Amino acid sequence: MITPCLSIDLGAIEHNAQAIVRLFAEHGIAVSGVTKGACGDPEIAKAMLRGGIETLADSRLENIAQLRDGGIDVPLTLLRLPALSNIAEVVARTNASLNSEIDVVAALSDEAERCGVVHDVVLMVELGDLREGICPNDLMPFVDRMLDLPGVRLAGLGTNLACLAGVVPSPDNMTQLVVLAEEIESKFGLELELISGMNSSGLELLAAGGMPARVNHARIGEAILLGCETTHRRPWPGTRQDTFLLYAEILECKRKPSHPLGERAEDAFGQRPPFDNRGERVRALLNVGREDVDIGSLTPLDPGIAIVGASSGYLVADVTEATDAAAVGDVLTFRLGYGALLAAMTSTYVKKRFCKGHKSRAAEV
Numbered sequence: 001m002i003t004p005c006l007s008i009d010l011g012a013i014e015h016n017a018q019a020i021v022r023l024f025a026e027h028g029i030a031v032s033g034v035t036k037g038a039c040g041d042p043e044i045a046k047a048m049l050r051g052g053i054e055t056l057a058d059s060r061l062e063n064i065a066q067l068r069d070g071g072i073d074v075p076l077t078l079l080r081l082p083a084l085s086n087i088a089e090v091v092a093r094t095n096a097s098l099n100s101e102i103d104v105v106a107a108l109s110d111e112a113e114r115c116g117v118v119h120d121v122v123l124m125v126e127l128g129d130l131r132e133g134i135c136p137n138d139l140m141p142f143v144d145r146m147l148d149l150p151g152v153r154l155a156g157l158g159t160n161l162a163c164l165a166g167v168v169p170s171p172d173n174m175t176q177l178v179v180l181a182e183e184i185e186s187k188f189g190l191e192l193e194l195i196s197g198m199n200s201s202g203l204e205l206l207a208a209g210g211m212p213a214r215v216n217h218a219r220i221g222e223a224i225l226l227g228c229e230t231t232h233r234r235p236w237p238g239t240r241q242d243t244f245l246l247y248a249e250i251l252e253c254k255r256k257p258s259h260p261l262g263e264r265a266e267d268a269f270g271q272r273p274p275f276d277n278r279g280e281r282v283r284a285l286l287n288v289g290r291e292d293v294d295i296g297s298l299t300p301l302d303p304g305i306a307i308v309g310a311s312s313g314y315l316v317a318d319v320t321e322a323t324d325a326a327a328v329g330d331v332l333t334f335r336l337g338y339g340a341l342l343a344a345m346t347s348t349y350v351k352k353r354f355c356k357g358h359k360s361r362a363a364e365v
């Protein structure tokens with residue numbers, strides 16, 4: 001095996017997509033599969049589509065281009081607000097985008113008219129997480145101006161929570177979204193196709209029956225990719241968490257003191273991390289580092305192994321209590337949280353390998 005390597009179980013991702021699509025369908029909600037956590041990988045997108053997902057969304061135009069080049073022909077939405085400097089590409093490559101600035105929507109309209117198409121716009125409303133969105137008081141004048149723009153269609157209203165500030169979806173904020181949508185509908189005499197209330201942070205509210213009936217669309221990434229909801233990162237019932245595993249190889253394995261020797265100043269990243277003195281420990285030096293993963297959201301599969309720290313190209317693990325004695329050339333296995341997954345998918349140094357089904361992978365572990 002070439003290491004470091006990210007092993008991707010497409011069967012597990014398909015299974016998760018199916019479980020999520022079914023759950024949301026029971027509540028009358030369509031799901032767009034969000035591929036940004038997987039860098040718009042077409043194979044992963046295809047696994048989502050096999051699981052019953054019918055539309056996809058990504059935050060990066062590069063990823064959207066990759067999806068199209070990989071043969072994906074379902075509708076694609078740009079999840080990140082379009083940049084004014086990049087409007088032509090947004091219109092050329094996507095069917096729809098999320099928006100919150102009237103100048104950007106006007107530029108999208110001009111470009112769409114020039115191309116002879118209509119670009120769908122979902123307006124994002126600020127409901128407390130304080131990332132993207134139009135403040136509720138500014139929404140009606142915004143819509144009023146937007147409806148004069150012939151190149152865009154107001155496809156719906158959305159909000160995003162739990163990303164920047166961890167604000168949890170609630171009956172209150174979801175009802176606020178629905179009330180604003182219905183106010184637009186009655187004031188301007190139109191019907192909004194999408195009321196897009198949720199990302200993976202909405203699963204608990206949905207399952208508890210607290211989602212207002214008018215919410216009919218969700219944008220779901222992490223629950224499919226990693227099998228968890230995202231307010232407490234609880235594994236979601238009926239989904240699999242063994243979708244991605246990271247393999248790294250031991251380059252050095254030696255018994256060393258656990259506490260650094262000599263005067264200490266900053267480490268490679270300007271930090272001064274604390275070290276407990278636990279006497280001599282067996283330390284494994286692995287060929288993966290901060291350039292490849294987010295160390296904080298990486299977990300060794302073997303509970304006897306602990307991560308000590310990492311620099312750009314090395315990860316140090318305490319393998320004193322590893323289930324199997326570790327040696328140079330051995331490969332250690334890690335589960336990934338969202339940050340680690342994003343980084344590993346992005347790192348060109350981490351090889352990607354697809355596998356189907358848990359069995360073949362269990363054998364490799």
Ligand SMILES: *Cc1c(COP(=O)(O)O)cnc(C)c1O
Pocket residue numbers: 034036037059079080098160198199200201219220221222223230
């Ligand atoms: C990333 C993102 C999502 C998907 O979030 P998950 O927690 O991965 O489900 C949904 N909507 C927007 C606007 C996003 O940026």
